[in-house]
Amino acid sequence: MPQVRFMTLARHIIEGEKKHPEATGELSKLLSDLSLAAKVISLEVNKAGLVDILGFTGDNNVHGEKVKKLDMFAHDMITRAMDHGGHLCVMASEEEEDIIHIPSRYKVGKYVLLFDPLDGSSNIDANISIGTIFSIYRRITPDGKPGQLEDCLQQGLNQVAAGYIVYGSSTIFVYTAGEGVHGFTLDPSFGEFLLSHENIRIPKKSTIYSINEGNYLYWHPGLKKYIKYLQEEDAKTGRPYSTRYVGSMVADIHRNLLYGGIFMYPADHRHPNGKLRLMYECNPMSFIIEAAGGRSTNGKQRILEIQPKKLHEKTPIFIGSEEDVLKVEEFMAKEEVSNEIYLSSIT
Ligand code: AHM
Ligand code: MG
Numbered sequence: 001m002p003q004v005r006f007m008t009l010a011r012h013i014i015e016g017e018k019k020h021p022e023a024t025g026e027l028s029k030l031l032s033d034l035s036l037a038a039k040v041i042s043l044e045v046n047k048a049g050l051v052d053i054l055g056f057t058g059d060n061n062v063h064g065e066k067v068k069k070l071d072m073f074a075h076d077m078i079t080r081a082m083d084h085g086g087h088l089c090v091m092a093s094e095e096e097e098d099i100i101h102i103p104s105r106y107k108v109g110k111y112v113l114l115f116d117p118l119d120g121s122s123n124i125d126a127n128i129s130i131g132t133i134f135s136i137y138r139r140i141t142p143d144g145k146p147g148q149l150e151d152c153l154q155q156g157l158n159q160v161a162a163g164y165i166v167y168g169s170s171t172i173f174v175y176t177a178g179e180g181v182h183g184f185t186l187d188p189s190f191g192e193f194l195l196s197h198e199n200i201r202i203p204k205k206s207t208i209y210s211i212n213e214g215n216y217l218y219w220h221p222g223l224k225k226y227i228k229y230l231q232e233e234d235a236k237t238g239r240p241y242s243t244r245y246v247g248s249m250v251a252d253i254h255r256n257l258l259y260g261g262i263f264m265y266p267a268d269h270r271h272p273n274g275k276l277r278l279m280y281e282c283n284p285m286s287f288i289i290e291a292a293g294g295r296s297t298n299g300k301q302r303i304l305e306i307q308p309k310k311l312h313e314k315t316p317i318f319i320g321s322e323e324d325v326l327k328v329e330e331f332m333a334k335e336e337v338s339n340e341i342y343l344s345s346i347t
Pocket of ligand 1 (some may be wrong): 250
């Protein structure tokens with residue numbers, strides 16, 4: 001009988017912590033609680049077409065966008081799965097304006113959880129992959145007290161772990177605790193995440209770009225030139241590149257992580273700070289992509305070094321295969337003067 005690898009997510013996390021004798025096991029428990037929430041959300045997403053859960057709730061989220069019921073389901077599920085474990089002192093979610101306190105009846109712990117409960121939710125009705133994104137920090141305020149906003153507003157560099165779950169043709173849980181990026185596929189028959197992608201490395205250079213090209217008119221001139229460059233023919237550099245854009249950041253980044261690629265959500269005339277949120281989308285994805293050997297910037301600055309000022313702030317992002325991200329930065333830097341004219345024309 002062939003040797004079958006049977007590494008569950010829970011076992012992998014525990015074995016990772018064993019390498020650090022000072023570890024208390026709290027992070028393992030936190031990630032296990034999160035994986036339980038992911039399993040329930042996965043079930044709900046899979047039956048979304050069958051039950052009357054689709055459609056707008058009629059409410060807007062803090063970004064003024066329509067919120068779908070499944071977003072709120074995922075938000076509630078994660079909050080409820082995570083508030084009582086004793087590992088967290090505070091949480092924040094893309095779907096809630098303020099920080100989420102741990103109810104006073106539960107113990108507070110040393111970690112902070114930030115999450116986007118259901119990213120790409122405009123795709124739900126079409127059965128296109130969507131996902132959950134999360135970020136874990138160590139608290140900076142004193143232990144034993146409720147967590148504060150400042151615990152949430154940390155640079156991405158301080159992340160202890162980050163990950164995402166894609167609800168697609170199968171459900172996959174990808175995480176890093178800083179040492180390697182690993183993927184686990186959910187076996188629906190017995191409900192366990194099993195190691196399927198060990199130590200994922202993103203290719204240094206790719207032939208894929210992901211961007212909403214419909215915004216071309218509003219882009220920075222350097223970015224316009226870069227995209228035109230990608231579309232030119234040059235066998236040596238693998239051009240023209242292919243476009244792949246799902247419109248779910250988790251799905252686009254997951255594909256690019258495996259095959260190589262650059263994902264971009266730039267600033268433009270209509271989105272002066274881009275569209276994606278630093279704390280819930282850009283920081284965790286940057287932590288993962290860097291741990292896999294890739295690069296992530298806002299065009300000028302490393303995403304993980306941005307000092308956040310607000311919980312829901314947005315940032316432009318260029319993320320993926322290192323050489324491709326360096327190339328777009330080079331194109332944008334060449335247009336420095338135009339960039340200033342461009343930025344002043346936005347405001
Ligand atoms: P959401 O968090 O409200 O779902 O929005 C984020 C999504 C990303 O997943 C995706 O990359 C982006 O919005 C797509 O935006 P656009 O439709 O402007 O291309
Ligand atoms: Mg999102």
